[in-house]
Amino acid sequence: MTLLITIIAALIATIVWYVNEQRDTYKLGTLSLIYWGASLMWLMDFVFEYAELKTEYFNQAFSDILNDSLLGVTVTALGLVAWLIILLIKDPKGVFKKKFTK
Numbered sequence: 203m204t205l206l207i208t209i210i211a212a213l214i215a216t217i218v219w220y221v222n223e224q225r226d227t228y229k230l231g232t233l234s235l236i237y238w239g240a241s242l243m244w245l246m247d248f249v250f251e252y253a254e255l256k257t258e259y260f261n262q263a264f265s266d267i268l269n270d271s272l273l274g275v276t277v278t279a280l281g282l283v284a285w286l287i288i289l290l291i292k293d294p295k296g297v298f299k300k301k302f303t304k
Contacts, residue, residue, distance in 0.1 A: 203267055205244040207274030211281070227294045233285040242278055259288035 213222055215237050219230035252259045262270075 203270040204274035204277065205241065205248050207271065208237055208241045208244055211240045211278045229285065229289055229292060230249070232288055236285060239247070240281060244274075255286070264295040271289055 212234065215230065215234040219225050219234045222228070222230055225231060290298070
């Protein structure tokens with residue numbers, strides 16, 4: 203579930219980046235790369251876990267699926283927080299610069 207959630211977030215971020223005219227202003231490419239990096243990490247986790255458990259990987263208990271889902275949502279939220287921090291530091295519209303220079 204973690205892999206699935208991060209891939210969905212990466213696809214949404216990539217589509218928003220692609221159709222948005224102000225993609226450089228809001229650093230949407232950075233958000234997309236954050237999610238694709240997380241997706242790649244979870245893909246490698248899936249490959250190694252599947253190599254270890256084989257077909258038992260697909261017979262998980264409901265609590266394991268719930269834990270993986272919560273982890274996926276948490277990773278997605280932390281990626282969004284990291285992107286917001288980057289956006290606030292870069293201050294593309296100069297909002298903070300205008301406030302502190304007055």
